[in-house]
Amino acid sequence: MNPLIPIMVIxxxxxxxxxxxxxxxxxxxxxxxxxxxxVLPIIPLVANYGLHYFGGYSPLIMDPGLASEVPxxxxxxxxxxxxxxxxxxxxxxxKIFIFILGIVAFFAIFTSLNEIKKPSGVYAxxxxxxxxxxxxxLLSDDIFNLYVFFEIAALxxxxxxxxxxxxxxxxxxLKYMLLGNIAAPLLLLGIAILLGLTGNxxxxxxxxxxxxxxxxxxxxxxxxAGGLIIFGWLYGxxxxxxxxxxxxxxxxxxxxxxxxxxxxSVFTFLALGIIIIRIFSYLPLTxxxxxxFSLMAMILGITMAIMQTDFKxxxxxLAVGELGYIGLGLGMGTAFGVTAGLFQxxxxxxxxxxxxxxxxxxxxxxxxxxxxxxxxxxxxxxxxAGLVLMAGFAxxxxxxxxxxQSKLQLVQASIDAGFPELGIIMVILSIITFMTFVKxxxxxxxxxxxxxxxxxxxxxPKSTIISLVAFLVICLVLGLFPQLVTDNxxxxxxxxx
Amino acid sequence: MNLxxxxxxxxxxxxxxxxxxxxxxxxxxxxxxxxEITLISSVLIAAIMIRKISPILMVVVVLALFFAMxxxxxxxxxLKKEQNDSYNNMIFYVTLTLGILVTLFYxxxxxx
Numbered sequence: 232m233n234p235l236i237p238i239m240v241i242x243x244x245x246x247x248x249x250x251x252x253x254x255x256x257x258x259x260x261x262x263x264x265x266x267x268x269x270v271l272p273i274i275p276l277v278a279n280y281g282l283h284y285f286g287g288y289s290p291l292i293m294d295p296g297l298a299s300e301v302p303x304x305x306x307x308x309x310x311x312x313x314x315x316x317x318x319x320x321x322x323x324x325x326k327i328f329i330f331i332l333g334i335v336a337f338f339a340i341f342t343s344l345n346e347i348k349k350p351s352g353v354y355a356x357x358x359x360x361x362x363x364x365x366x367x368x369l370l371s372d373d374i375f376n377l378y379v380f381f382e383i384a385a386l387x388x389x390x391x392x393x394x395x396x397x398x399x400x401x402x403x404x405l406k407y408m409l410l411g412n413i414a415a416p417l418l419l420l421g422i423a424i425l426l427g428l429t430g431n432x433x434x435x436x437x438x439x440x441x442x443x444x445x446x447x448x449x450x451x452x453x454x455x456a457g458g459l460i461i462f463g464w465l466y467g468x469x470x471x472x473x474x475x476x477x478x479x480x481x482x483x484x485x486x487x488x489x490x491x492x493x494x495x496s497v498f499t500f501l502a503l504g505i506i507i508i509r510i511f512s513y514l515p516l517t518x519x520x521x522x523x524f525s526l527m528a529m530i531l532g533i534t535m536a537i538m539q540t541d542f543k544x545x546x547x548x549l550a551v552g553e554l555g556y557i558g559l560g561l562g563m564g565t566a567f568g569v570t571a572g573l574f575q576x577x578x579x580x581x582x583x584x585x586x587x588x589x590x591x592x593x594x595x596x597x598x599x600x601x602x603x604x605x606x607x608x609x610x611x612x613x614x615x616a617g618l619v620l621m622a623g624f625a626x627x628x629x630x631x632x633x634x635x636q637s638k639l640q641l642v643q644a645s646i647d648a649g650f651p652e653l654g655i656i657m658v659i660l661s662i663i664t665f666m667t668f669v670k671x672x673x674x675x676x677x678x679x680x681x682x683x684x685x686x687x688x689x690x691x692p693k694s695t696i697i698s699l700v701a702f703l704v705i706c707l708v709l710g711l712f713p714q715l716v717t718d719n720x721x722x723x724x725x726x727x728x
Numbered sequence: 729m730n731l732x733x734x735x736x737x738x739x740x741x742x743x744x745x746x747x748x749x750x751x752x753x754x755x756x757x758x759x760x761x762x763x764e765i766t767l768i769s770s771v772l773i774a775a776i777m778i779r780k781i782s783p784i785l786m787v788v789v790v791l792a793l794f795f796a797m798x799x800x801x802x803x804x805x806x807l808k809k810e811q812n813d814s815y816n817n818m819i820f821y822v823t824l825t826l827g828i829l830v831t832l833f834y835x836x837x838x839x840x
Contacts, residue, residue: 406815413822451834458833462826472821475811516832522777530770531811534763538756538808652776659773663766670755 235278236321237285239329240367243271243336247359254352261344264355268340271362272333275326282372288316309445314433319370324573324723327716328369328498331577334705335494335584336362338698342588343487345694346595354394358491361387365495368502374422375432377502381418381467384495385411391488392480400483407476411466414473418463424456425510434506441510448513457511461520464507468500469551470558471527478535478547482600486591489543490584493550497580500554501573504561508569508727518564525558526656533660537667542590543600545671549626549664550583556657560641563648569724571640574717578633578709582625585702589619592691593675597684602671607680615691616676618699623672625706627665633709640717763804768797 246267253259291298291311298306305311340358344350364384371377385408392404426432428450429440440446446453464470469477477496481489504521511517532552539545557579560572592615593608594600609616625632628639638661645654709716775793778786797803810817 403813406813406818409815410818410822413819413826417826455830455834458829461833462829465825472818472825475813476818479813516836520829520832526770526774530767530774531807534767534804535808535811537759537763537766538804540756649780650777652773656770656773659766659770663762666762670759674755 233279233281233283233321235274236281236283236319236370239271239274239278239321239370240319240363242267242274243359243363243366247356247363250352250359251356252352256352257350260350260352260355264340264344264350264359267359268333268337271336272330275321275329275333278321278326280322280326283319283321284314284316285319286316290314309436309439309443312439313431313436314372317376318372318433318435319367320372321370322723323719325369327573327577327719328501329366331580332362332365332369332494332498334701335580336491338588338701339487339491339494339584342490342591342692342695342698343485345692346485346487346591351394354391354488357387357390357394358488361391361491361495365498365502369498372434373432374425374434374437374506377506378415378419378422381463381499381503382415384499385415385467388480388492388495391492392483395483395485395488397483397485403476403479403483407480410473410476414463414466417459418466421456421459421463424452424459428453428456434509438509441513454514457507457514457517460503460511461507461517464500464503465524467496467503468554469496469528470500470524470554471531474528474532474535474548474551478532478544478551481547481550481587482541482543486543486587486594489547490587490591493547493583493587494580496550497554497557497576497583500557501576504558505727508561512564512728518562521558521562522650522653525555525562526653527555528552528558529555529656529660533663533667537663537670540602541600542593542602542671542675543587545602545667546583546586546590549586549667550579552660552664553579553583553626555660556638556641559653559657560644563644563650563653564728565644565648566721566724566728567640568644568648569727570717570721571637571644573720573724574713575634575637575641577716577720578625578637578706581702581705581709582622582634585622585699585706586619586626588695588698588702589615589622590671590675592619592695595691595695596686596688598687599684602674604681605675605684606678607676607684609676611686612691615696615699616672618696618703619676620672621703621706622699623665623668625710627668628661629665631710632706633713634706636710636713640713760802760804764802767803767807768801771797 250260361384364380367380368377389404389408392400425437429437429446431437441448466473481492484492529552532548536545536548557572557576560568560575599605625634628634642654642657772790772793775790778789
C-alpha cells in the first residue's frame with residue numbers, strides 16, 4: 232500500500248475545503264493555493280507504482296491470514312481474487328496524466344490569483360475540488376467510485392462557470408446541468424446493469440468475470456450497459472452531441488477556468504475511454520463507435536471553430552475537435568495507436584491551456600472576446616503575442632513542438648492499423664486548425680486597431696507571462712524528447728491491448 | 729453564375745432568414761467556404777472506410793454522399809444554425825444519439 236496514492240486526491244480536497252473557509256483572507260488563500268498547487272504535480276513524480284485498497288481490504292488471495300479463516304467455498308471461487316475495497320491503481324500512465332493535470336491546475340490557479348483583483352477562496356475551492364475529482368477518476372479502478380467523482384467534477388465545472396461573471400453564464404451553466412441530468416443517470420444505469428450482471432463494480436473483476444465465463448459477454452443487457460456508458464462518456468468529454476454545450480461552457484468561464492475545464496474534459500475522456508476499451512473492446516462495434524464519434528468531434532468542432540467570431544468559443548470548439556484525435560488513437564485498437572492517442576491527450580491538455588491563458592491576456596487587457604471589435608494589439612505586448620503564436624503553432628502540430636510528434640505518430644498509427652483515410656483527415660483538419668488560428672491571430676493582433684477599442688488594463692500580470700513561458704517550455708521539451716512521455720504511455724497501451 | 733457566386737449568395741440569404749444582424753465580410757465568407765470544403769472532403773474521405781464492410785457499398789455511398797452534398801451546398805451556414813445554443817436543439821440531438829446508441833448496442837452489437 233502506497234500512502235501517496237490517496238494523497239493525490241485527499242490533498243486537493245482538504246486544500247479546497249480550507250480555501251473555502253479562508254475565503255476573505257486574501258493572503259492566506261494565495262499562499263495556500265500556490266503551495267498546494269506546487270505540490271500537486273510533484274506527488275505523482277515521487278510516488279511508487281502500486282495499488283491502494285481503501286480500508287485496507289485487499290483481495291483474499293493477498294491476505295493468507297484472513298483467507299485461512301474463510302470457508303474453502305469462498306477461497307476456492309473467484310471471490311478469492313475479487314477486490315472488496317475501493318481500489319486505486321497508480322501505474323505509468325496515471326503518473327503522466329496526474330502530473331500534467333497538476334501542472335495545468337497549478338498554472339491555472341497561479342494565473343487566476345493574480346488576474347482576479349481579489350483572490351476568491353470559493354473559485355480556488357472549485358478549481359482544487361475539480362482537480363481532486365479528475366485525479367480520482369484517473370486512479371479509480373472502481374466504476375461506481377469513478378461515477379461519484381464524475382458527478383463532483385460536473386458540479387465543480389458548473390461552479391467555475393458561475394464564478395466567471397461572464398454575460399449569460401448562468402444560462403449556459405443551467406443547460407449544462409440539465410443535459411447532465413440526462414447523461415449522468417444513464418451512465419449510472421449502465422454501471423448498475425454491470426453491477427447487476429457481474430455482482431461487482433471493480434473494473435478488473437468485471438473483466439475477469441467476462442473472460443472466465445462468469446457473465447455472458449453477448450447478454451443484451453450487458454451490451455446495453457456498454458451503450459449507456461459510452462453515452463456518459465460523450466457527455467463527460469464533450470463529444471457530439473455535447474460539443475455545442477461543451478464549447479459554450481469553455482467560452483463562459485474565465486480563461487484560466489477554461490484552461491482547467493478543458494483539462495478536466497481531456498482526462499475524463501481518457502479515463503472513461505480506457506474503461507470502455509478494457510471492458511467492451513471484444514465488440515467490433517465499440518471500435519467503430521469510438522472512431523465515428525471522434526471523427527464527428529473533429530469535423531464538427533474544427534469547421535464550427537472557423538466560423539465563430541468569439542475567440543473563447545473558437546478555442547472551445549478547437550478543443551472539442553482536438554479530442555477527436557485522441558479518440559481516433561484509442562479507436563484504432565493497436566498499441567501504437569493508443570500510445571499516440573494518449574500522447575496527444577497529454578499534449579492537448581497543455582496546449583489548450585496555453586491557448587486559453589494566452590488569449591486570456593486579450594480579455595484581461597480589453598474585456599472583449601469578440602474578434603470583430605479587436606485589432607492592432609501586437610504593438611502593445613509583442614512578446615505575449617509571440618507566445619500566443621507559439622501556442623497556435625503547437626496546436627496545429629508544427630515542429631519542433633509537441634503536437635507535431637503526437638499527430639505524426641497518429642498518422643503513422645492510422646496507416647499501420649489499415650485506416651489511411653483517418654491519417655488524411657487528420658492532416659486536412661490540422662491545416663484547417665492552423666488556418667483558424669491564423670485568422671484569429673490576424674484579427675486580434677495584426678489588422679488595424681478599431682478606433683473605439685479601449686484598453687482596461689495596461690500591464691499583463693507577470694504570473695500570466697510565467698505560465699505562458701512554462702507552457703512553451705513544456706511544449707518544446709515534449710516536442711524534442713517525446714520519449715519522456717511515450718515510453719510510459721507505451722507500457723500502459725501494451726497492457727491495455 | 730459559378731459555384732463561388734452561388735455559395736456567397738446563399739451565405740447572404742441564410743443570415744437574413746435567421747434574422748442575424750452580422751454583416752457578411754470577406755473573412756466570414758472565406759471562413760464558411762473553408763468550412764464547407766473541409767466538411768465535404770472529410771465526410772467523403774471518411775466514407776471510404778466503408779470499404780472495410782463492402783467495396784461496392786463504399787462506392788455507392790461515396791457517390792451518393794458526393795451528389796447529396798454538392799447539390800445541397802452550402803451546408804455549413806445551416807449546420808451552424810442547427811448547432812446554436814438552443815436547448816431544444818441540444819436535447820433533440822442528445823435524445824437522438826441516445827436512441828441510436830441503445831438500439832445499436834442492445835439489438836445490433838452481435839451483428840456488427
